[in-house]
Amino acid sequence: MTEQGAGTRRGRGRRPAGEVRAAVLAATGRLLLEEGLPAVTFDRVAKEAGSSKVTLYKWWPSPGALAAEAYFARSAPVLEFPDTGDLRADLVSQLTAFVRLMTREGAGVPVSQIVGAAQTDPYVAAAWVEGYARPRRDLGLARLRTAQQSGQLRPDADLHLLVDQLWGVCYHRLLVLREPFDETLVPRLVDQALRGAAPEG
Amino acid sequence: MTEQGAGTRRGRGRRPAGEVRAAVLAATGRLLLEEGLPAVTFDRVAKEAGSSKVTLYKWWPSPGALAAEAYFARSAPVLEFPDTGDLRADLVSQLTAFVRLMTREGAGVPVSQIVGAAQTDPYVAAAWVEGYARPRRDLGLARLRTAQQSGQLRPDADLHLLVDQLWGVCYHRLLVLREPFDETLVPRLVDQALRGAAPEG
Numbered sequence: 333m334t335e336q337g338a339g340t341r342r343g344r345g346r347r348p349a350g351e352v353r354a355a356v357l358a359a360t361g362r363l364l365l366e367e368g369l370p371a372v373t374f375d376r377v378a379k380e381a382g383s384s385k386v387t388l389y390k391w392w393p394s395p396g397a398l399a400a401e402a403y404f405a406r407s408a409p410v411l412e413f414p415d416t417g418d419l420r421a422d423l424v425s426q427l428t429a430f431v432r433l434m435t436r437e438g439a440g441v442p443v444s445q446i447v448g449a450a451q452t453d454p455y456v457a458a459a460w461v462e463g464y465a466r467p468r469r470d471l472g473l474a475r476l477r478t479a480q481q482s483g484q485l486r487p488d489a490d491l492h493l494l495v496d497q498l499w500g501v502c503y504h505r506l507l508v509l510r511e512p513f514d515e516t517l518v519p520r521l522v523d524q525a526l527r528g529a530a531p532e533g
Numbered sequence: 534m535t536e537q538g539a540g541t542r543r544g545r546g547r548r549p550a551g552e553v554r555a556a557v558l559a560a561t562g563r564l565l566l567e568e569g570l571p572a573v574t575f576d577r578v579a580k581e582a583g584s585s586k587v588t589l590y591k592w593w594p595s596p597g598a599l600a601a602e603a604y605f606a607r608s609a610p611v612l613e614f615p616d617t618g619d620l621r622a623d624l625v626s627q628l629t630a631f632v633r634l635m636t637r638e639g640a641g642v643p644v645s646q647i648v649g650a651a652q653t654d655p656y657v658a659a660a661w662v663e664g665y666a667r668p669r670r671d672l673g674l675a676r677l678r679t680a681q682q683s684g685q686l687r688p689d690a691d692l693h694l695l696v697d698q699l700w701g702v703c704y705h706r707l708l709v710l711r712e713p714f715d716e717t718l719v720p721r722l723v724d725q726a727l728r729g730a731a732p733e734g
Contacts, residue, residue: 444652451649461711489730500705501697510662528729529690
């Protein structure tokens with residue numbers, strides 16, 4: 333056996349590209365959640381993932397772009413959209429997972445750093461928007477469309493707006509008001525989006 | 534008469550502090566909307582406002598903090614909350630002014646730069662949150678409270694959430710999805726927040 337430290341290349345052969353890519357995304361996701369966006373440098377990631385910096389430069393235009401993609405990969409399993417047929421229950425369960433990820437599981441800081449950087453760095457913006465924000469929005473839309481087809485949403489409900497009125501609320505608190513929030517908000521949020529704030533009738 | 538160029542001190546005496554402050558905020562607001570946050574440096578502002586840089590350093594901890602305060606001063610007259618007694622009409626009119634300011638009147642770029650910087654610069658964060666975001670949220674809340682008292686909102690409606698579900702939607706598109714939007718969105722946005730997305734009953 334050859335000696336193997338953590339984070340060094342295994343053996344002398346090349347690892348398949350898919351494996352390297354997965355290792356890079358995993359290492360980046362870990363760094364991002366544990367230490368925040370400033371820790372995601374190509375140097376650090378190459379060391380932690382046991383890959384070469386040349387590879388990183390070849391595959392990602394900037395560390396911020398890599399960070400956005402890694403966040404998508406890392407959060408996808410947590411943020412799955414259940415479909416039990418009960419829209420309210422499914423929204424409460426998905427949004428609870430989302431808010432927990434942002435708060436207790438510490439994603440709020442790196443996410444706000446990525447979105448912050450996206451406002452002035454076009455590479456981060458493209459990676460965040462095309463690699464995370466819009467694909468996640470589309471997954472939400474798909475679940476809402478099923479609910480609309482089964483009559484749980486008004487036929488004329490604007491589903492894009494409904495996404496904004498659910499997940500956008502959390503981003504508004506995180507980024508704009510910079511106010512603490514937790515998952516106890518979620519049932520009220522879902523009910524108010526579904527029933528409205530005005531009296532019935 | 535002494536010669537007076539634009540942007541130089543008038544006469545040899547000191548201007549009252551209130552006048553200097555107003556000139557600084559006006560010059561900063563102009564720079565911010567016309568050229569964006571990077572144009573707001575203490576050098577540029579001092580030159581445009583005819584004030585000394587020492588004064589700026591004394592009054593503001595950073596150019597970003599000055600920019601956030603200037604944006605509040607600049608936008609306040611545009612963003613007044615009407616109270617005609619008709620909540621829906623008043624929300625449509627205020628949000629239309631807000632969306633126009635963000636889009637046609639060009640505030641979207643500087644606002645996203647300020648909020649972006651706020652994610653990593655604590656001075657900008659404090660100035661934005663305490664000098665703009667929360668005071669504006671409180672003005673919205675006050676109008677919603679009047680409406681709730683007159684029975685135009687459910688007694689159990691969460692007014693903080695309603696603010697997030699109205700203005701937060703616009704910030705979500707601006708900052709997170711980075712998608713163009715315009716004021717044609719507003720009536721749908723208000724109706725969906727008031728009536729909800731679920732079928733009645």
